[in-house]
Amino acid sequence: MKKIGFIGTGVMGQSIVKHLLNAGYEVTVYNRTKSKADDLISLGARWKDTPIKVASETDLIFTMVGYPSDVEEVYYGNDGIFQTDFSNKLAVDLTTSTPSLAEKIYDTALEAGGQALDAPVSGGDLGARNGTLTIMIGGESRVFESCRPVLELFSKSLEHHGPAGSGQHTKMANQIMVAGTMTGMTEMLVYAEKAGLDLDKVVKTLSGGAAANWSLENYAPRIIKEDYSPGFFVKHFIKDLNIALQEAEKMGLELPATARAKALYDQLAEKGHEDGGTQALIRLWWG
Numbered sequence: 001m002k003k004i005g006f007i008g009t010g011v012m013g014q015s016i017v018k019h020l021l022n023a024g025y026e027v028t029v030y031n032r033t034k035s036k037a038d039d040l041i042s043l044g045a046r047w048k049d050t051p052i053k054v055a056s057e058t059d060l061i062f063t064m065v066g067y068p069s070d071v072e073e074v075y076y077g078n079d080g081i082f083q084t085d086f087s088n089k090l091a092v093d094l095t096t097s098t099p100s101l102a103e104k105i106y107d108t109a110l111e112a113g114g115q116a117l118d119a120p121v122s123g124g125d126l127g128a129r130n131g132t133l134t135i136m137i138g139g140e141s142r143v144f145e146s147c148r149p150v151l152e153l154f155s156k157s158l159e160h161h162g163p164a165g166s167g168q169h170t171k172m173a174n175q176i177m178v179a180g181t182m183t184g185m186t187e188m189l190v191y192a193e194k195a196g197l198d199l200d201k202v203v204k205t206l207s208g209g210a211a212a213n214w215s216l217e218n219y220a221p222r223i224i225k226e227d228y229s230p231g232f233f234v235k236h237f238i239k240d241l242n243i244a245l246q247e248a249e250k251m252g253l254e255l256p257a258t259a260r261a262k263a264l265y266d267q268l269a270e271k272g273h274e275d276g277g278t279q280a281l282i283r284l285w286w287g
């Protein structure tokens, strides 16, 4: 059985590691803030205090950190994954990051005699907890197939989309869609409340018709309960929308609705909600 390394045990990483441990894998973890790995250590995960130490002792290394700059650090930093002999190892980056960084990691891994996949996910904190994430994969198809059984431990839907970077491009397509569902759901609730409607009833009715979508199903109930905790951080959504808009610009595309959604989330962050969940967008209206 492969020894698995996992770097980044935040909201998403913690839940995913639990699925790997439950399946009987030996998992070695590292996170910048050690306390966020304490639960996992108590469940049997081994702790190492740098990415290089994790990578040197494992064959399959997952990373799920915050930003592209964090990904750069865990792969290319002084204590980074690529400082070890990487031959015959496989790195799978689950972070939502840039397609160009995914390509660079793939090239470095290959030169070192190893392999890499970009494999960002969708499905939120609940998807990670329930093991029902959607995974969007870029890299070599045969490499994806070699680790499919491990990925299936925490996903219900996974698809190979093409060479390195294709997983991140697919995730950007996903986030462009989510920008629309989050702003639509938010304005719908603001309108329905102002019209004096019962919000629980409205959400139930709309969920059965053409307006049904994941944001409505998962985030509207949290808003009605005034639960603005993350979930999915506002700061990470802004990161994703920035990447999507930059990639679109490189392609000569304008995405005005996505740009507007980003501007709204920027306003929300300026009001101090960057560590809130993305459902907090409604606080631009409801204070």
Ligand code: NAP
Binding pocket: 007, 008, 009, 010, 011, 012, 013, 030, 031, 032, 033, 036, 064, 065, 066, 067, 070, 071, 073, 074, 094, 095, 096, 097, 121, 122, 123, 124, 125, 231, 232, 233, 236, 237, 240
């Ligand atoms: P998170 O809770 O902030 O987790 C990221 C973890 O990575 C944090 O614990 C952080 O450490 C750690 N980290 C960052 N830089 C590091 C470094 N250089 N070395 C070691 N550890 C480092 O965020 P998350 O919600 O799990 O999201 C993780 C990624 O998945 C993001 O790219 C996000 O956009 C994406 N994503 C999230 C969701 C969601 O619903 N939450 C859904 C799909 C995709 P600290 O504890 O020190 O901050």
